[in-house]
Amino acid sequence: MLDNLFLSSVVEWSRLQFALTAMFHWIFVPFTLGITFMIAIMETIYVKTGNEFWKKTVKFWMTIFGINFAVGIATGLILEFEFGTNWSNYSWFVGDIFGAPLAIEGILAFFMETTFVAVMFFGWNKVGRKTHLTASWLTAFGANLSALWILVANGWMQNPVGMEFNPDTARNEMNNFWEVLFNPTAITKFFHTVTSGYVLAAIVVIGISAWFLLRGRELLFAKKSILVASVFGLLSSAVLIFTGDSSAHNVAHTQPMKLAAMEGLYKGQEGTGFSMFGIPTPGKKYGDDKDAFVFNLEFPKLLSFLGYRNFNAFVPGIDDLMKGGFKEEDGSIAISVEEKIRRGRAAIEAYKEYSEAKKKGNEVVAEDAKARLFNNFKYYGYGYFNDPSGIIPNVPLCYYSFRIMVWLGFLFVFIFVLSLWIVLKKNGNFQKWILYLSILSVPLVYIASQAGWVVAEMGRQPWTIQDLLPTIAAVSRIDSSSVMITFFLFLILFTILLIADIKILFTQIRKGPKISNESV
Secondary structure (H helix, E strand, O other): OHHHHHHHHHHHHHHHHHHHHHHHHHHHHHHHHHHHHHHHHHHHHHHHHOOHHHHHHHHHHHHHHHHHHHHHHHHHHHHHHHHHHOOHHHHHHHHHHHHHHHHHHHHHHHHHHHHHHHHHHHOOOOOOHHHHHHHHHHHHHHHHHHHHHHHHHHHHHHOOOOEEEEOOOOEEEEOOHHHHHOOHHHHHHHHHHHHHHHHHHHHHHHHHHHHHHHHOOOHHHHHHHHHHHHHHHHHHHHHHHHHHHHHHHHHHHHOHHHHHHHHOOOOOEEOOOEEEEEEEOOOOOOOOOOOOEEEEEEEOOHHHHHHHOOOOOEEOOHHHHHHOOOEOOOOOEOOOHHHHHHHHHHHHHHHHHHHHHHHHOOHHHHHHHHHHHHHHHHHHHHHHOOOHHHHOOOHHHHHHHHHHHHHHHHHHHHHHHHHHHHHHOOOOOOOHHHHHHHHHHHHHHHHHHHHHHHHHHHOOOOEEEOOOEEHHHHOOOOOHHHHHHHHHHHHHHHHHHHHHHHHHHHHHHHHOOOOOOOOO
16 A cells, blocks of 8 residues: 555656656757758858848847757756656666667767757858858758657657567567657657647747837848748648648547547547537546536537548547447457456466566476467556556546647647738738737747647556556656655756746847848
């Protein structure tokens, strides 16, 4: 009993600390992914035209990028260390797989990115224009290549493929690198995540430019920046919507419980509608008689199409996934969570028997136990649960976070279209409400970005690795007070860093690019 309380405390504090670090880190990453490409585009225009206006424009946005980049590196390093300090069981169990993409990211992509960043910032008068432009483009590709390997690792946690469990070492070992790299979950997650970063960066550029227009300063700079950001953001939004659709289709097949939580769907049906907006019933639990929603406005049959490319397809809800009994896509009948727990415990028990038999040199018993282990290994992680309802994510949090992300995304598309239309008009002028909306969208785009990760990570809870390793089994055996102390230390440190970062950014924005004698 005391051991369970200890674990629960360590798990909760470790999750909270990791969430704090990850969410703070994600404040800086998406802007980096997008602004580097816009800088490269603007510098390409400078190299082609030789117009010094574009050089000064590039230098201003480079300064904004540099401030963001420096803080992002610091938080990213802390995040990676936490895998060893707080989640050592996880690192042991899958380190051979999870560590590979992280190592590639650190050795190749991050090295490439940071090397060419130096040329970007300090090479203006030391290398030729084309060489400097090449460095800018390589910085952009390096930043996104770095994100690729991180998201390959994360995608594998959501959909573990290309590996085999080694009972002699109690580790999962990679047996197909290409299957891990081209994991459909990882690919859709990569493109969806980076394009969300492009949208975020475009909104930030438009918001800052709108501030200059409201102040009547740097007018040509602001309008040209809005032009580049609007086109870039609009194209990125198109890809974002497409990859969002692909993500929904992928989640339906690999993480149906996440999809059900995102939709607040308890009772599955054929031709399931997509909830446009609703209010989930407070206190609703699996198995009770309460309606799922107090209010719900849905688009008929859309969820069935998004998930299964069939408007009449059956989409299982939380109740169905818990009880089983429905027909899977392959024609098999889904088993209940209670049965999965039974098979998971059988796998854990078989592993213990195998280990004991190997120590005693009893190969016959060992082989029999090994066979039972692999027959049930698919449900290994379920064996750690006593209460079947423990595998249900936080439904209201997933439901609302998903809708915040989606509806704010459509707001940003509106801003891109409106801004592009105005700047392309002859003598086009922005009305004040448009400029204020653009500025307000800057904090909103960060909220949308964070909401997307809340859906992705909270939606797969309680798993660190889907179906194989729950958080309660992944945590390190450390004193919870240590995690609690470092949580508050990180909270204080990150708050100071964020305040300093915002203050420095605002100072640079107020200074502006200092492009004088411009004609509008």
